[in-house]
Amino acid sequence: MKKTIVLYDGWCPICIQSIKRFKQLDWFKRLEFLSFRDKTILTNYPLEMDKLEKRIQSITKSGYVEDGIHTINRICKNIPLLWVFILCIYVSILLGFGQKLYDWIADRRFGFPTGCNENSCAIPHSNKIKPKK
DSSP: OOOEEEEEOTTOHHHHHHHHHHHHHOTTOOEEEEETTSTTHHHHSOOOHHHHHHSOEEEOTTSOEEETHHHHHHHHHHSGGGGGGHHHHHHHHHTTOHHHHHHHHHHTGGGSOOOOOTTTOOOOOTTOOOOOO
16 A cells, blocks of 8 residues: 655654654554655655755655645644644645744754654764864
8 A cells, every 4th residue: 555655854853753753643554754864765756855854745645745734734634643633734724824834843943842862863963063172
């Protein structure tokens, strides 16, 4: 059975924690979560890195690409325990603030406290401050 593919930022602590929770709730295994930071993703899927870095994206079973709040809605549609959020998300989209709210959160995603530690976040440490000698 073909699954909906969800492409998320594997360097983002809030994204990693959210995907971890979504995986736990995806009892029927309807979703496949992939970090777009994996080098093979862009060769396997014709997507633009600039767009992936701004918003989570999903590819439906029929090949339709969604992003941002629409992907969050797609995730909720595939996880029965999250069906209670579908109406709220749909209304936020209709009223025009759903994607804006998503973008506001996404733009600040590296600043949110998540409880990540060395074992649960794959964040590159290239910008690490070196101690003075």
